[in-house]
Structures are given as C-alpha cells and as structure tokens.
Amino acid sequence: MKNDTEKLLLKIESLNVSFYSKIRNMFYFILRDINIDLYNAKKIAIVGESGSGKTTLANSILLLNDERITKYSGNIIFYSAKNCCNGSYNILSTVETEKILNIQHIRGYHISMIFQDPFNALNPVVCVGEQVEEVIKIHSPDLTKKELYDKTLDLFKKVKLPEPEIIYKKYPYQLSGGQLQRVCISVALANNPEIIIADEPTTALDASLRDEILNLLTELVTKEGSSLILITHDINLIRQYVDFVYVLYAGEIVEYGLAKQIFYNPLHPYTQMLLSCYPDKSKKGKRLPTIPSELPDLFDYNFVFGKCIFVNRCEKKFSRCETKPHINFVNGQYVKCFLYEK
C-alpha cells in the first residue's frame, strides 16, 4: 500500500453544500465549488477562519450534516484501497437505500473522524472502552469479546494511554481532555481506515497539549499508512505536519498548494493577511494586524455568486474584482484571484 503513494483516494468535485434557513425561508450556500484531491498516505490541511465552512466540509465527506436541512450537489468520490464498493464509490450518489448502507460501511471503517471537543464527543454514560470496542464490533461483528477487549487495549497502548486496563472501565467524565482526545484518536484508528478526518482536534485542549496530540496523531497516521485531512484555523500550528494546504474562505477555496509554498509565498491577499495576523519575533513591539470588516452575508446571492468572495475586505481590489475570478496556476500553486490572471 505504501508503494503507490500517488494513488488517488478521495476526489471532491465541484461540491456545493447548502443549508435551509427556516427564518429566511431560503437556502444559503455554505460551500461552493469545492475541489479537493486526496492521495494515498498524504496529509492535507484545510485552513480557514471560523464560519468559513471547514466543519461543514468535514461533515459532508461522511454525510454528517443535519440531513433535514442540507442539500448537496457535486461529487465526493471515494476510491477504496481495501476491497469494497467496486473500487470507487460516490458518497453523494442518489440511490437512497444504497447510500445509507454504503455510508454506514464507510464511516469508521474506510473514513473515520476526530472531533473538535472530546468532552462532548464521547457518550457520557458509556465507559470509554466500550465506545472504542463499538467501532471495531460494528465493522467486524464476528470477533469474540476477548478479541475485542485485547484489540481495544492495544489501541490504548498505541495512543500512549497509561494503564489501559484501568482506562477501559473509566467514564468520560473521569478522564482529562488530553486522555479523552487520545481515546477519540484510538476510535479513529481502530479499523485502520484509509482516511482520517481531524476536525480541529486540538482546539478544546490546553495549549501545552496541542503539539503533543498533533505529533501523536500525525505519527500514527504515517505509521498506519492512512491519509489525513486536518481541519484547523491555526495555520501556524500545522505547518510542519501537512503536505498540502487548502485555504478556505467563506465557503470557497481561494488558494491551495504545497504547504511550504503557501507558508513562505502566499499569493492570495486573504492568505497573506491571515499569515500576517500571527505573532512572531519580527513583529515584536508592533500592533498585530487584523483583517478589516467581516465575512460576507451568504444570503446575498449577487455577492456570493457574482463577485470575488474576498472583495469587501481586500486591500488590493480593483475594478475586475466585482466579477468572479477563476483559478490560476502560478509558481506551482493555485490561487483564485484576478491579480494573477494572465
């Protein structure tokens, strides 16, 4: 599996996700025209400020958005490395019964997810060992109790939880945030999935724990040969952990490319501003810049579909920015901005 590193695992193609607002009685498009390619054993990051649609994107891959108010269009095609779904399967395929069966098979077995807040992610009245066992049992129902127990303890050892036998019987309220997130990671790793989605896995944790958890996660993902989709708002925190970065702004990907290039040579005005907002030694004593104004109103269809999405906050805007830019390929990275139009 490790040899064919260029094998495509997940292809998100012109994905639109819209939510229905009861108050306005209309749909608003949380995500528009998202294109993401994930290759085998690669780690990608999706970066954006809050409200940009990161979590919705993560949830969309496993169809976890509230189904009563969500509409999807486009394709999310999953090319399984394990044998299933005839090699490739479109998660958004429209046959309803087939969809439910397949998505339940994919969730936790082919693609698993780590959530933002480990305190709320675990069921408060079920002991953590049982919650880890559950994900193994659902996908391999033939295992005996003893096998399940041993596998769970192995997982706990893998995520470096001390005294796995004792942790097994604990309830979520008895563990610390770091321990809980380790339990969640062990759930995500349990079935050795091809893809792990980590939705801001360190946001709810103490700053001192962040690097530790991210290190552990990326280390384990590398060891198991899985791919990782890391979702974060903290662009600086993840620079050393990922290969590829997508910058998401108000539901559109404005720039993407190799991680190193994005960090050292950001092209899109938004990425530039985002990076300049972070404190570092050279800015000592100076006031940190902020991005003026706020995210556009997603109900304003004229703005959302007609103009460059960043135009109301951009310092470099000019007349053409009142229309929609295309994606341009510049110096090995992709950027959606008129400044780089040929």
Place this chain on the structure above:
Amino acid sequence: MAKFLLRKILILLITFIGISFVTFLVINISPGKPQDMLEFSSKISYEAKQKLIKLYGLDKPLHIRYLEWFKRFVTFDFGRSFKDEKPVIQKILQRLPATLLLNILSLGLIFFGGCLLGILCAMYQNKFLDKFISFIVFLGYSLPKYWLALLCMLLFGIKLRILPISGLRSINFDYLPLHQQIIDIIKHLILPVIISAFGGLAGLTRYIRGSMIEQLNFEYIKFALSKGCTKNRIVFFHAFRNVLIPVVTILGLSLPDIIGGSFIFETIFAYPGMGRLGYEAIMSRDYPLIMGISVITAILTLLGNFVADILYTYVDPRVRYK
C-alpha cells in the same frame, strides 16, 4: 455508600412520621364522626353513642390518641376496624396483591408505552406520526379517567360483550381449570390497566420525546454516527441511555399516584383493591383502617423513591453517592 444509605433511611423515617401525623390530624378534624356513620345511627341512643366513643377511645385528646396509635404501629399492630372488628392488617393484606398487580402492570405499560411512543415521536419529529401520537396521548391526558372508564365499559362490556366490566374474577372462577382462571384474570385486568395507564402515558411520552430530540442534537451522536452506527443503535443505545436518567426520577415521583391514586378508579371498576377499601373506609370514618391504608401507601411510596434513588446510580455513572 453505607453512610449515604443510613442518611437516606433516617430521612425516610422522619418523612414517614410526618406523613402519619398529618394524616391522623386530617382524618380526625374532618366532619363526621365514626359513631354517626354506623348503620341505623339515628336510632342509636345517646348513651350507646357515648359507650362507642369510650370504646373507640375517641374521648381522649388528639395527641394522646396519636401517640397510642404510634405505639401500637411500632409493633405492627394497626388495630381493628371500627366496622367489623377484623384486624386492619388482615383486611389490607387481602386487598394489597390485587392493587399491586394492577399498578405494577399499569406502571409497566406507562414505562414501555411511554418510552416507545416518545422515541417514535422523536424519530418522526413533526411528521404525521409524531402529531398523531401526541394528539392521542393528550386526549388521554385531558379526558377524565372515570368518564373514559364508563365509556369503555359501555362499549366493550355492554355493547360488544367481549370484556367483563367489574371485579377481578368471574363468579364461576373457582370452578374453572387453571389456564382459564388465568385468562379470566387477564380479561378482567385489560380495561383497568389500559385506562389507568392511558392518562399517565401523555406526560412520559412528551417528556421522552423532548429529551430524545435534545439528546439527538448532541455531539456524541455525531461521533457515534461517524463510527458507522445504524440509526436504531444511535437511538436505542446511545441516546436512550441518556434519556433514561431523568425517567427513573419521574417514575419514582409518579409512584404515589400509582399506589394511592386509584381510589375512584377502583370504585368504578368494583376492583377489589386497596383503593376501594380506602374509599369505603373513608365513607364510614373507619379511622384505624384509613390510617392503616395511608401508612402502607406511604411506606410503599417512600420505598419506591428510595429504590429510584439507588437505581439512579446504575443508570448514570456520574452519580455515585458518598
């Protein structure tokens, strides 16, 4: 845990003494005296009445009578009924099994029915099924039970003639073979159990519906979904375990209604239970019997709450008494 139990039991004892005293007070200050209620009372002479008062010990002050009653109660002596001189405890024990049978069945029906209907409502929130179930349970809640009971007796007992309308056994019960005896009892129980459960169903159904909808929006549901759980497993295992926590308390609190609240109901169905016994005792101002029934009802209620408290620790691991 032992310390917690000890404290709990102490509180129960104090509560119990309070209940028994208030009951004693209320019975004794309510109008109508036992000696006036006896048959042919108008014909009883003044002297005979005074004799009765002396005999029953009604001439002593209230607090002394209470203390005397309490002294006897501690040795499990509830006294004798004013009416027929039979020991109170014997009269109650005759009726208790029938009441417990009816109430445990109806409590079970409320619990399982309420859980099932509440979960169905939550799963089909705001759809037709949800609205239909809600309508039916609210109907049951708002209709007076005794009126509904009379209507059902009319329909099933008199018009359709498929169910008996009163009592617990048929007249020829003793001559029936065992399996038919059981069928006979079941037939007699159907109407009382269903109708007495019908009213209690509404509260629990609505409660479980609301609680389930709330739980289904929590993050841990999404996490369970992301593991690949089926919808049924999410609802019946993950969410239900959390919904169950307050339900245990609610059931504990509804015990008094269940044990003591069937006075009118049992009278309508001529059901040979504690409720009817109590009704008759009150009507004839049979003080020792009223006290006996109240006290036993109180004990059962307090015990029920006590059990609910202990059950709580099993449902919710976060509660561990120290």
